[in-house]
Each structure stands twice: as structure tokens, then as C-alpha cells.
Amino acid sequence: MKRRDFLRAASVPAAATTASATAGLGAAQETETSGGTATGTATGTGTENGTGTGTGTGTGTGTGGDSGGGGSGETVTVTVxxxxxxxYEPGTEEPLQIAPGTTVEFVWDSDxxxxxxxxxxxxxxxxxxxxxxxTGFTYSHTFETLGTxxxxxxxxxxxxxxxxxxxxENPEPAGGGGGGEKELHDLGVPIHAHWVGAATILGILVTVIFTFYILKYGESPHTGTGRN
Known part of the structure; x- marks a missing residue:
């Protein structure tokens, strides 16, 4: 076999192999593209489902908040x-504040x-x-109209x-008295009156002694005047 014929015969399988590899690569790329498109479609569907779920949850929460607003359905007891x-407790010493729709139950505790x-x-x-x-009798009424x-x-x-x-519309808590001053023992702080008095007297004595010392002796002799 001549050298030229040998090279021609050898080049045919190589070309076929190259063509097959190219076709396979093209098929793989096409498959990958199709897979990407499918994934994109699935993501789109997932987003749509997510949006639908979010809307449903928001609607449910809003409805629940509206149902519980305004103090409607609350019951407050007044002891007679x-x-x-x-x-009448509460109500005699300080006005009883309630929200519209509140039911007041009056309970007789004496005759x-x-x-x-x-x-x-x-x-x-x-x-x-x-x-x-x-004693023992009860009477209830629901107050709807704003006012006294x-x-x-x-x-x-x-x-x-x-x-x-x-x-x-915005009642203060029963017996709360607003933001007024409170005693320390009401806040849970244990304190004794004699200790408060002793601390006050001690503070006054220290202040008087210190003031007397400053007025009588002035500055310390070791304090510099800033001059040589």
C-alpha cells in the first residue's frame, strides 16, 4: 500500500470519530438547555405558589386583628x-374607665x-x-356609648x-392611677424608715463639716498658685 493511500484510509475513521464526538456534545448541550428551561419553569411555579400562600396568610392575620380590637366582649366586675x-369598687374613689362594648357586672357584697x-x-x-x-345578687350591663x-x-x-x-377609646387599667408616683414598697423594694432618716442626717452632717472646713482653712497649703 502506498503511503498516500494509507493516510487517506486512516483519516476516514478519525473524521467519523470527530463527527460523533461533536454530535454527542451538541446533544449534551441541547439536553442541558432543556433541563435549564424546565428548572426555570419550576421556579416560576414555585414563586407563584409562594405569592399565593403569602396573600392567604396576610388576609387571615388582618381579620383576626380586627375581631379582637376595641375591647369588645370584655367583662369588668364592680363590687357593690x-x-x-x-x-362601689372600683368607681367611687376614682372613675372606672372602660372601652366601648365592655360589660360591667355589679356584684352585691352587702345588703x-x-x-x-x-x-x-x-x-x-x-x-x-x-x-x-x-348580698349575692348580680346585675350586668354592656356600655356602648362613649361618655360619662x-x-x-x-x-x-x-x-x-x-x-x-x-x-x-383608650381606657387606663383598672386601679392603675395612670403614671403617678408610687411608693418604694409598692415597687417591691424593701426599705425601713429609720434607715432613710439616718442616711439623711448623715448626709447633712457631712455637708456641713465639709463646708466649714473649706470656709475656715481655704485651699490646702500644698496647692500651687501657678507662680514661681
Whole structure:
């Protein structure tokens, strides 16, 4: 076989091998592209599902918040004549503040008391409970209209058995008294009066002695004047 024929024969398988490798690479690239497209589609679907889930969760939370707003459905207890005292508690010493929609339950803790409405906001329909009742009786009313309600016990009004209910949008906690000053023992700090007095006297004595020393002796002799 001539050298030229040998080279021609050898080049045919090589070309075929190169063509096969090229076709395989093209097929692999095409498959990879298709796989990428499929992945993109799946991601798009996932995003759509995520958006739908987020919207559903937001709607549920909003509805729950609206249902619980405004203090609607709350119940507050007022004791009538606690322990035989001629007061309504709370309400006599300080007005009882509640939110619209709050139910006040009046519980009799002593005998011969009633509830007579003296004044209330325009449009309110509170009739009180004017029948005389004894220990263990309960009476409830739901207050909806904003404003001030004043009432009293008819048999004991002259003794000061009167009270006030204020229906407001943002009531203070019952018995809270706002942000007023509180005693240290109310904050849970143990303290004794004699220690406070002793510390005060000691502070005064130290101040007086120090002031006397400064006035009598002035500056220390070792203090420099800044001159040679």
C-alpha cells in the first residue's frame, strides 16, 4: 500500500470519530438547555405558589386583628358595698374607665343597695337597677356609648355611695392611677424608715463639716498658685 493511500484510509475513521464526538456534545448541550428551561419553569411555579400562600396568610392575620380590637366582649366586675363599705369598687374613689362594648357586672357584697342612674351620655340607654338587693345578687350591663355615666345607691347616697363610669377609646387599667408616683414598697423594694432618716442626717452632717472646713482653712497649703 502506498503511503498516500494509507493516510487517506486512516483519516476516514478519525473524521467519523470527530463527527460523533461533536454530535454527542451538541446533544449534551441541547439536553442541558432543556433541563435549564424546565428548572426555570419550576421556579416560576414555585414563586407563584409562594405569592399565593403569602396573600392567604396576610388576609387571615388582618381579620383576626380586627375581631379582637376595641375591647369588645370584655367583662369588668364592680363590687357593690364591699365588706359592708358604702362604696362601689372600683368607681367611687376614682372613675372606672372602660372601652366601648365592655360589660360591667355589679356584684352585691352587702345588703340594701341599688343602682340609680343620675346622668349618662345622650343616646345611652342604661336604666340601672333601682330595686333594693342583698348580698349575692348580680346585675350586668354592656356600655356602648362613649361618655360619662354617674350613678348612686338611693338608701346610702347621703353617706357618699356614688360612683362614675367613663367609656373612652383608650381606657387606663383598672386601679392603675395612670403614671403617678408610687411608693418604694409598692415597687417591691424593701426599705425601713429609720434607715432613710439616718442616711439623711448623715448626709447633712457631712455637708456641713465639709463646708466649714473649706470656709475656715481655704485651699490646702500644698496647692500651687501657678507662680514661681
Amino acid at each position: 358595698g364591699p365588706g359592708g363599705s358604702l362604696v 340594701n343597695h341599688n343602682i340609680v342612674v343620675e346622668s349618662q351620655p345622650e343616646g345611652a340607654n342604661w336604666g340601672g337597677h333601682e330595686s333594693i338587693e342583698n 355615666y354617674e350613678y348612686y345607691c338611693d338608701p346610702h347616697r347621703s353617706a357618699g355611695m356614688e360612683a362614675t363610669i367613663e367609656v373612652v
